[in-house]
Amino acid sequence: MSAPTAGPIPLANARERVAERMWAGQKRLVDAFEEIDAHGRFKASSWERPGGGGGTARVLEGGAVFERAGVNVSEVYGDRVPDSIVEHRPSAGGLPFYATGISMVIHPLNPAVPAFHANFRYFEVGDGADWWFGGGADLTPIYGRPEDAAHFHGALKTWLDRHDAAHYPRFKDWCDRYFYLPHRGEMRGIGGVFFDDFTPSGDDGWTAAFALVDEGIRALEEAYLPLVRRHKNTPWTDEHRAWQLLRRGRYAEFNLLYDRGTRFGLQTNGHVEAILMSMPPHARWQFQHTPEPGSPEARTLALLQPRDWA
Amino acid sequence: MSAPTAGPIPLANARERVAERMWAGQKRLVDAFEEIDAHGRFKASSWERPGGGGGTARVLEGGAVFERAGVNVSEVYGDRVPDSIVEHRPSAGGLPFYATGISMVIHPLNPAVPAFHANFRYFEVGDGADWWFGGGADLTPIYGRPEDAAHFHGALKTWLDRHDAAHYPRFKDWCDRYFYLPHRGEMRGIGGVFFDDFTPSGDDGWTAAFALVDEGIRALEEAYLPLVRRHKNTPWTDEHRAWQLLRRGRYAEFNLLYDRGTRFGLQTNGHVEAILMSMPPHARWQFQHTPEPGSPEARTLALLQPRDWA
Numbered sequence: 001m002s003a004p005t006a007g008p009i010p011l012a013n014a015r016e017r018v019a020e021r022m023w024a025g026q027k028r029l030v031d032a033f034e035e036i037d038a039h040g041r042f043k044a045s046s047w048e049r050p051g052g053g054g055g056t057a058r059v060l061e062g063g064a065v066f067e068r069a070g071v072n073v074s075e076v077y078g079d080r081v082p083d084s085i086v087e088h089r090p091s092a093g094g095l096p097f098y099a100t101g102i103s104m105v106i107h108p109l110n111p112a113v114p115a116f117h118a119n120f121r122y123f124e125v126g127d128g129a130d131w132w133f134g135g136g137a138d139l140t141p142i143y144g145r146p147e148d149a150a151h152f153h154g155a156l157k158t159w160l161d162r163h164d165a166a167h168y169p170r171f172k173d174w175c176d177r178y179f180y181l182p183h184r185g186e187m188r189g190i191g192g193v194f195f196d197d198f199t200p201s202g203d204d205g206w207t208a209a210f211a212l213v214d215e216g217i218r219a220l221e222e223a224y225l226p227l228v229r230r231h232k233n234t235p236w237t238d239e240h241r242a243w244q245l246l247r248r249g250r251y252a253e254f255n256l257l258y259d260r261g262t263r264f265g266l267q268t269n270g271h272v273e274a275i276l277m278s279m280p281p282h283a284r285w286q287f288q289h290t291p292e293p294g295s296p297e298a299r300t301l302a303l304l305q306p307r308d309w310a
Numbered sequence: 311m312s313a314p315t316a317g318p319i320p321l322a323n324a325r326e327r328v329a330e331r332m333w334a335g336q337k338r339l340v341d342a343f344e345e346i347d348a349h350g351r352f353k354a355s356s357w358e359r360p361g362g363g364g365g366t367a368r369v370l371e372g373g374a375v376f377e378r379a380g381v382n383v384s385e386v387y388g389d390r391v392p393d394s395i396v397e398h399r400p401s402a403g404g405l406p407f408y409a410t411g412i413s414m415v416i417h418p419l420n421p422a423v424p425a426f427h428a429n430f431r432y433f434e435v436g437d438g439a440d441w442w443f444g445g446g447a448d449l450t451p452i453y454g455r456p457e458d459a460a461h462f463h464g465a466l467k468t469w470l471d472r473h474d475a476a477h478y479p480r481f482k483d484w485c486d487r488y489f490y491l492p493h494r495g496e497m498r499g500i501g502g503v504f505f506d507d508f509t510p511s512g513d514d515g516w517t518a519a520f521a522l523v524d525e526g527i528r529a530l531e532e533a534y535l536p537l538v539r540r541h542k543n544t545p546w547t548d549e550h551r552a553w554q555l556l557r558r559g560r561y562a563e564f565n566l567l568y569d570r571g572t573r574f575g576l577q578t579n580g581h582v583e584a585i586l587m588s589m590p591p592h593a594r595w596q597f598q599h600t601p602e603p604g605s606p607e608a609r610t611l612a613l614l615q616p617r618d619w620a
Binding site: 045057061182183184245252266269277279280282283285288 | 353355367369371378380492493494555559562563566567573576579582583585586587589590591592593594595596597598
């Protein structure tokens, strides 16, 4: 993707302002997850990046509702934009950079509750000569229900439609193409939205992009938490659990084989525990497993195709 | 790696002769694993490759001794050597090819029994203008014991020393470098041997390489099965199992992030079930898990470094 011409950054403290939204989002989401879980508590692990910056991973494991929930915030900077960024943003080559982001992955214990992933990020090059935002959220149901998918996509569409009616269809399509396992011919879940290299042009481009991301972080609670509350007390059996672990095997395959953030982070000596907090707490693989035709498991697989949910 | 000049292939039916050794090895190993397991039975799944050839995966799941054991044999051919091969064998570009191989991954149920992987392969280009063998075997103990490592490496060294005393140190070093998780700074296990692009020069080069591989397939039983028999009745607890699943998480990371066969197979639309039979049946990830200093788990981690075992 070629870089659009970035408009000016309107504030001297733009980085601090974006990062403050990331840290505030982490606190708010961690509080919300703890409140729903009632039992589990987040542990914090802070790390420093040798080249500059660092972050704090906050992870809850073994909760009543969340088998694993991780919310990570990082702020990193350095003298030279990493090569993998320069590849698709050549004008950034050789310049100093600053990046901040929030990412979260939620693996609920109850197979009735979908897994959830979201991240938002901001990248600034050479004292503001170039900048972009990116982000997105997607849902991975173990047992798919159209009404859950409609709620999730509807919340994301409501957020994006406040900014530009063209965003949701474009970002939804981007997500459908990204969270896809080509070797299985399956989507990871029922999608959501995903965008990158977001640099609206014009004098107020930065302010508009910042508002989009700020509201996006806030929209996550409305998109996901109602689904947790809706299903967290649904009774489940060993068969449901076994299917959940198989689906998490697919999740592990996606993260390790295809996820750009995971592969980039590991290849650039990122903080392993913060990067791999996205992995499922338990996963399973079984030879030639095929659900019974007509079963809830087979119906879930049938939902894992791009579809108009909102 | 540049290609050595390949000597002539001495037989018109060389391909059939190599493939026969692969199929015979599969039968012998499957029989041996079933005999040890006493309870589990292998299922077979044959597949065809759209471009030419196919294979048969034989997989045992849920056995008394083996939670998952897979032994796969394939014979594939086509009009043009795949790009990923041409990259390190440029002279093969544009030529037809034939390849056959056997690969196996064993994930025992009992955490006292090490996991095991081995494969052997033969590649022939352009009606014998070029050819090479490759292969290897490595051991992944959940609870490492120096005497097991010494037995395993000793059996591989005995096999290789019959051919060339230089093979074992070279192939062991190759294995130590290959089965390594750079993001963890850990080896996958205690190594073994690994070689590729093996094309001994001279008129009897092919015959010598074939003998090496033929005996290598036969050497696997002596290398691994005594360790299964030694530990399969060792009592184990939930704590042992939990550690086993964490170690299998590392195994999954290696396979999906780094293993060339897995990544090549998935990227070239290989048979997913045959490729991913290498995945552990269950795996686990835990945030910042560190074994107690001095515990058997910590002592195992300390063994996962290149060391002179034989």
